[in-house]
Amino acid sequence: xxxxxxxxxxxxxxxQLELQQYRLVVTDGENTDAEALCDSAxxxxxxxxxxxxxxxxxxxxxxxxxxxxxxxxxxLVDRDSKNGVFVKGLRVREIYLKDKTEFTLGSTxxxxxxxxEKKEVHFSGRDRYGDLLGKSRQMREVFAMLERVAPxxxxxxxxxxxxxxxxxxxxxxxxxxxxxxxxxVVLDCSAIPSDLIESELFGHVKGAFTGATGSRKGAFxxxxxxxxxxxxxxxxxxxLQPKLLRALEKCQIKPVGSNRTIDTDVRxxxxxxxxxxxxxxxxxxxxxLFYRFAVIRIQLxxxxxxxEDIPLLVEHFLKLANEKTGRDDVDVxxxxxxxxxxxxxxxxxxxxxxxxxxxxxxxxxxxIETKFxxxxxxxxxxxxxxxxxxxxxxxxxALEENIPFKDAKNRLVEQFEKEYWSRLLERTAGNVSKAARxxxxxxxxxxxxxxxxxxTRKDLGVD
Numbered sequence: 257x258x259x260x261x262x263x264x265x266x267x268x269x270x271x272q273l274e275l276q277q278y279r280l281v282v283t284d285g286e287n288t289d290a291e292a293l294c295d296s297a298x299x300x301x302x303x304x305x306x307x308x309x310x311x312x313x314x315x316x317x318x319x320x321x322x323x324x325x326x327x328x329x330x331x332l333v334d335r336d337s338k339n340g341v342f343v344k345g346l347r348v349r350e351i352y353l354k355d356k357t358e359f360t361l362g363s364t365x366x367x368x369x370x371x372x373e374k375k376e377v378h379f380s381g382r383d384r385y386g387d388l389l390g391k392s393r394q395m396r397e398v399f400a401m402l403e404r405v406a407p408x409x410x411x412x413x414x415x416x417x418x419x420x421x422x423x424x425x426x427x428x429x430x431x432x433x434x435x436x437x438x439x440x441v442v443l444d445c446s447a448i449p450s451d452l453i454e455s456e457l458f459g460h461v462k463g464a465f466t467g468a469t470g471s472r473k474g475a476f477x478x479x480x481x482x483x484x485x486x487x488x489x490x491x492x493x494x495x496l497q498p499k500l501l502r503a504l505e506k507c508q509i510k511p512v513g514s515n516r517t518i519d520t521d522v523r524x525x526x527x528x529x530x531x532x533x534x535x536x537x538x539x540x541x542x543x544x545l546f547y548r549f550a551v552i553r554i555q556l557x558x559x560x561x562x563x564e565d566i567p568l569l570v571e572h573f574l575k576l577a578n579e580k581t582g583r584d585d586v587d588v589x590x591x592x593x594x595x596x597x598x599x600x601x602x603x604x605x606x607x608x609x610x611x612x613x614x615x616x617x618x619x620x621x622x623x624i625e626t627k628f629x630x631x632x633x634x635x636x637x638x639x640x641x642x643x644x645x646x647x648x649x650x651x652x653x654a655l656e657e658n659i660p661f662k663d664a665k666n667r668l669v670e671q672f673e674k675e676y677w678s679r680l681l682e683r684t685a686g687n688v689s690k691a692a693r694x695x696x697x698x699x700x701x702x703x704x705x706x707x708x709x710x711x712t713r714k715d716l717g718v719d
Contacts, residue, residue: 270378270379270380270381270400271378271379271381271396272376272377272378272379273297273325273326273327273376273377273378274374274375274376274377275295275297275325275374275375275377276370276371276372276373276374277293277294277370277373277374277375278293278294278323278330278368278369278370278371279291279292279293279294279368279369279370279371280292280294280299280301280308280309280323280366280367280369281366281367282309282311282364282365282366283358283365283366283367284363284364284365285311285313285362285363285364285365286311286312286313286363286364286700286704287311287312287313287364290309290311291309292308292309293371294308294323295373295375295377296308296325296377296397296555297324297325297379297393297394297397298322298323298324298325298393298397298557298561299322299323300319300320300321300322300323300335300561301316301319301320301321301322301323301361301366302316302317302318302319302320302321302335302337303316303317303320303698303701304318304319304696305530305531305534305696305698306415306416306417306529306558309366310531310534310698311361311362311364312698312700312701312704313361313362313363313364313701314362314701314704314705314708315339315361315362316337316339316361316362317335317336317337317338317339318696319558319560319561320334320335320337320341320361321333321334321335321337321341321359321361322335322561323353323368324393325377328352329352330352330353330368331350331351331352331353332348332350332351332352332353332359332368333349333350334348334349334350337361339361339362341359341361342360342361343357343358343359343360353368355368355369355370356368356369377397378397378400378401378404379393379396379397379399379400380396380397380399380400380403381396382396382399383395383396383568384399385399385402385403385428386402386424386425386427386431386432387421387424387427387428388402388421388424388425388428389565389568389569389572390562390565390568390569391564391568392557392562392564394557394561394562395557395562395565398425398554398555398556398557401552401554402425402428402429402432402554403432405429405552405554406428406429406432406433407432407433407434408433409433409434409435410551410552411504411523411524411525411526411548411549411551411552412426412524412525412526412551412552412553412554413489413525413526413527413528413532413550413551413552413553413554414525414526414527414528414554414556415527415528415529415531415532415553415554415555415556416527416529416555416556416557416558417529417556417558417604418529418603418604418606419559419603419604419605419606420556420558420559420604420605421556421604421605422487422527422529422556423442423485423487423527425527425554425556426440426442426483426485426487426525426527427440429483429525430482430483430485430523430525433483433523435481435482435483435523437481438480438481438482438483439478439479439480439481439482439483440479440482440483440485441475441478441479441482441483441484441485442485442487443456443457443475443484443485443486443487444487444488445486445487445488445489445490445491445492446487446488446491447488450495450496453492453496454496454499454512455468455472455474455511455512456474456475457474457475457476457496457500457503457509458474458476458503458509458510458512459471459472459473459474459476459509459511459512460474460511460512460513460514461511461512461513461514462513463513464511464512464514465512465513468512468513471511474509474511476503476509476518476520476522477509477518477520479522480520480521480522481521481522482522482523483522483523483525484522484523484525485525485526485527486524486526486527487527488527488528488529489526489527489528489532490528490529490532490535490540490541494540494541497541497542497545498542498545500545501542501544501545501548503520504524504545504548505548507519507520507521508520524549526549532549532550533546534698538699558601558604559601559605559608560600560601563597563598564597566593566596566597566608567593567597569605569608569609570588570593570596570608570612573608573612573613574586574587574588574612574616574624577612577613577616577617578616580613581616581617583616585622586615586616586619586622586623586624587622587623587624588623588624589623592623592624592625592626596608596626599626599629611628611629612624614628615628670709673705673709674709674711677691677702677705677706677709677711680694680695688703
């Protein structure tokens with residue numbers, strides 16, 4: 257497949273990859289006919305909304321597989337999925353794909369198709385951009401994009417899970433732009449009540465509403481000459497979205513309660529931990545507004561997808577923590593580092609930093625240890641250490657009844673699923689959409705799971 261991709265080393269250590277775009281098409285399963293067009297060095301498939309191809313399949317892991325493009329071709333890699341990846345009936349750990357190759361995840365079959373389009377993917381030669389760190393190909397691709405986008409006035413949409421560094425990316429873009437001498441105004445769309453966010457964005461005049469005792473500038477005016485960063489854009493109400501669209505298209509705003517329009521002079525950067533393209537399909541986000549924001553889309557990868565960056569990040573956070581505590585002797589042992597690289601890090605880089613800070617404060621020795629991981633974090637302990645009062649009786653019963661391993665495992669998984677979804681839906685008062693967002697899966701997936709587990713609203717104690 258040497259005719260498909262080519263690697264060129266450029267001045268300054270930058271790398272360029274010419275790849276043929278490819279399409280992933282679901283040919284069998286719950287999402288038949290769904291497809292994704294991919295043109296980046298790494299694409300992922302799974303049930304989590306952050307994937308390039310999202311599947312509503314209960315047997316598919318959150319991030320089931322990745323397609324990693326290198327100078328040899330398109331490498332399909334199993335990301336330690338629960339149920340594996342199969343090509344022509346054979347389970348594979350990794351395999352290079354050819355055009356029209358089909359592979360199966362859970363009950364879903366996907367066809368890999370090369371297109372006629374080619375794209376150059378650039379990788380920065382640096383391992384840092386602003387306060388973002390990483391030497392992985394995913395992060396170096398992000399850095400290369402940031403380097404090219406920052407000097408322009410293009411609108412940027414930064415996507416990624418919570419804790420991946422979206423605000424740091426926005427700050428880096430602003431600080432390396434021709435607006436760096438102007439203000440960077442941050443507006444968190446999820447932290448402002450829906451009845452006040454219009455005023456926060458556009459400002460208001462005296463008497464515009466109860467409590468408006470004077471006129472006030474909004475974020476658009478406050479950011480004049482600089483950058484406006486709209487964090488958690490996906491949380492913005494559908495009622496406000498058309499007003500924001502008009503402001504972006506006309507470069508004008510109208511304060512609440514005023515008939516006067518004001519010209520704007522801001523660069524817009526937005527961020528979201530939701531899959532806005534999926535939100536558009538589900539009717540939760542305007543399609544025209546999505547495309548207005550998605551002039552440039554930058555996807556920040558979760559930490560679990562780039563374990564090779566963990567040593568660099570730990571070293572950086574250790575240095576900061578040592579300086580903060582007045583110590584210079586705390587380090588990390590090789591064995592501990594390997595455990596950290598295997599940890600799932602649901603809170604991403606933010607969680608890793610918090611762990612290092614906590615470990616440096618609490619350790620009595622010269623090395624941090626994984627025992628200082630948050631008690632709420634998924635354990636990196638062995639299977640024996642992970643057994644608790646719920647699983648032990650089930651294992652004992654399975655052994656006494658001579659139940660085969662596979663059947664015993666399925667029984668245990670089913671019990672966990674019932675307990676997990678029962679408690680989660682109890683917390684959300686039966687709101688399936690909210691439960692799906694918390695769990696990081698699609699609503700259809702939740703409905704499928706509830707049906708499979710035969711859980712009804714009555715069972716969940718919901719009226």
